Amino acid sequence: MAVQSLKERIIETALDLFRHKGYHGVSVDEIVETAGTSKGGFYHKFKSKDALLYEIHDVFISQVLKETKKAYDQNETPIDKVCSMLYSFTNVFDVYQRHITVFYDESAYLPPEYKNVIKEKRTEYRQMIEQVIEDGKKSGHFRPEISTTITTMAIIGLVNWTYKWYRQNGSLTMEQITLHFNDLILRGIMTDQGSQEAKHKKYLI
Amino acid sequence: MAVQSLKERIIETALDLFRHKGYHGVSVDEIVETAGTSKGGFYHKFKSKDALLYEIHDVFISQVLKETKKAYDQNETPIDKVCSMLYSFTNVFDVYQRHITVFYDESAYLPPEYKNVIKEKRTEYRQMIEQVIEDGKKSGHFRPEISTTITTMAIIGLVNWTYKWYRQNGSLTMEQITLHFNDLILRGIMTDQGSQEAKHKKYLI
DNA sequence: CAATCGGTACCGACTAGTCGGTTTGTACAT
DNA sequence: ATGTACAAACCGACTAGTCGGTACCGATTG
Numbered sequence: 503m504a505v506q507s508l509k510e511r512i513i514e515t516a517l518d519l520f521r522h523k524g525y526h527g528v529s530v531d532e533i534v535e536t537a538g539t540s541k542g543g544f545y546h547k548f549k550s551k552d553a554l555l556y557e558i559h560d561v562f563i564s565q566v567l568k569e570t571k572k573a574y575d576q577n578e579t580p581i582d583k584v585c586s587m588l589y590s591f592t593n594v595f596d597v598y599q600r601h602i603t604v605f606y607d608e609s610a611y612l613p614p615e616y617k618n619v620i621k622e623k624r625t626e627y628r629q630m631i632e633q634v635i636e637d638g639k640k641s642g643h644f645r646p647e648i649s650t651t652i653t654t655m656a657i658i659g660l661v662n663w664t665y666k667w668y669r670q671n672g673s674l675t676m677e678q679i680t681l682h683f684n685d686l687i688l689r690g691i692m693t694d695q696g697s698q699e700a701k702h703k704k705y706l707i
Numbered sequence: 708m709a710v711q712s713l714k715e716r717i718i719e720t721a722l723d724l725f726r727h728k729g730y731h732g733v734s735v736d737e738i739v740e741t742a743g744t745s746k747g748g749f750y751h752k753f754k755s756k757d758a759l760l761y762e763i764h765d766v767f768i769s770q771v772l773k774e775t776k777k778a779y780d781q782n783e784t785p786i787d788k789v790c791s792m793l794y795s796f797t798n799v800f801d802v803y804q805r806h807i808t809v810f811y812d813e814s815a816y817l818p819p820e821y822k823n824v825i826k827e828k829r830t831e832y833r834q835m836i837e838q839v840i841e842d843g844k845k846s847g848h849f850r851p852e853i854s855t856t857i858t859t860m861a862i863i864g865l866v867n868w869t870y871k872w873y874r875q876n877g878s879l880t881m882e883q884i885t886l887h888f889n890d891l892i893l894r895g896i897m898t899d900q901g902s903q904e905a906k907h908k909k910y911l912i
Numbered sequence: 913c914a915a916t917c918g919g920t921a922c923c924g925a926c927t928a929g930t931c932g933g934t935t936t937g938t939a940c941a942t
Numbered sequence: 943a944t945g946t947a948c949a950a951a952c953c954g955a956c957t958a959g960t961c962g963g964t965a966c967c968g969a970t971t972g
Contacts, residue, residue: 522815523815524813524815524816525731526730526731526816527815527816606812607811607812607813607815608729608812610727610728610729610732610812611729611731611732645912647912648887648890648891648912649879649883649887651879652879652883652884652887652888653887653891655868655869655872656865656887656888656891658868659864659865659866659867659868659869659871660861660864660865660868661864662864662868663860663863663864663865663867663868664860664864666864667860674854674856674857678854678857679857682853682854682857682858682861683857683861685853685895686853686858686861686891686892686895686896687891687895689894689895690890690891690892690894690895691891707850707852707853
């Protein structure tokens with residue numbers, strides 16, 4: 503185990519507590535007691551309880567964005583890009599599952615100045631997926647008659663919802679889940695031409 | 708507009724407030740003031756603030772369950788059942804959108820005795836979808852190699868996530884969205900035999 | 913080496929304010 | 943008179959955040 507700074511210890515503790523009781527179900531007193539520190543220590547590291555919530559949000563969304571960009575840039579065809587982006591996201595999942603729960607369930611409680619920063623990153627993420635769908639339509643891999651918006655939100659929903667049911671010690675691995683998601687989405691949006699490529703690259707089950 | 712009882716007025720008010728500020732972002736004082744009543748009136752109608760939260764949860768999930776059961780019972784083939792169930796759900800959406808937001812974002816704050824009731828109904832809902840997938844595999848409409856669990860969660864995720872982005876006054880109607888969802892999911896899980904039937908019944912775009 | 917100094921990290925008692933819930937009061941119907 | 947349906951004032955518990963203080967650590971000086 504790496505040496506843990508006080509800040510890291512507070513975040514780790516808070517994540518566990520928030521996930522089970524929700525942001526408002528946990529007081530700063532409880533966080534500092536569980537983390538084995540003090541009120542002073544907490545406010546030395548964080549401007550406010552809200553700032554801690556923001557940090558948890560930002561760490562997660564920034565990582566997702568970074569990985570997604572990489573997946574987009576490092577792949578050639580839209581099919582490769584889609585699969586790689588899905589794979590990236592679900593990979594982040596395994597590491598940041600606690601962040602995600604807080605991210606999606608408690609974001610309403612972020613003060614506006616924090617919320618805007620997060621919102622921009624979320625938008626950027628959505629636009630990258632929309633871009634891939636558009637690319638695929640133009641290149642003939644994806645059917646032109648599907649709606650980019652709806653398809654994008656379908657993909658995001660499908661993937662994001664995983665945080666509600668996926669358990670790291672459960673019987674399903676992220677690998678299996680991603681494989682199924684790829685199969686479901688690709689079959690749903692590809693043209694016959696696209697299907698040839700996907701089959702050849704073994705993206706389908 | 709129908710005559711509104713005090714109880715209905717409180718629920719309507721609370722829904723609007725909760726949706727924008729979250730459950731903990733709204734005090735009972737604010738609810739009663741906005742609803743034009745008093746603390747006494749509130750606690751005359753509700754045992755506690757938690758009880759109000761529970762009621763919002765229950766109204767929504769009970770309706771979803773009822774509609775889904777109907778969709779299952781009143782259709783013959785798995786393909787019809789799936790489409791009808793999706794259609795039911797998205798229909799409930801239009802009416803209960805505010806409930807849904809509270810339902811998914813604030814359920815962590817339900818006290819255990821309430822939470823268990825809700826959890827049972829959610830499980831029942833999930834099992835109905837799993838049942839349809841299984842039915843479809845047996846009847847040859849759906850591909851036997853897909854995982855029932857993952858596919859079920861994919862469908863639920865896809866559909867549920869809609870509450871995060873769908874807006875009643877937006878440019879997309881629920882009708883269009885449902886059509887796309889049906890297309891995406893069916894193409895993703897059907898066998899060639901199933902595809903014939905779906906095309907014939909015009910379930911695909 | 914030892915004494916001193918400055919700054920950072922951290923502590924915990926304290927406070928002002930807010931919240932959910934209760935108690936008491938009142939108007940009205942039966 | 944008695945119960946119902948609310949209103950208004952009130953209360954105790956709890957919370958986020960503050961603030962005066964201490965412990966520690968590395969650099970500077972004699």
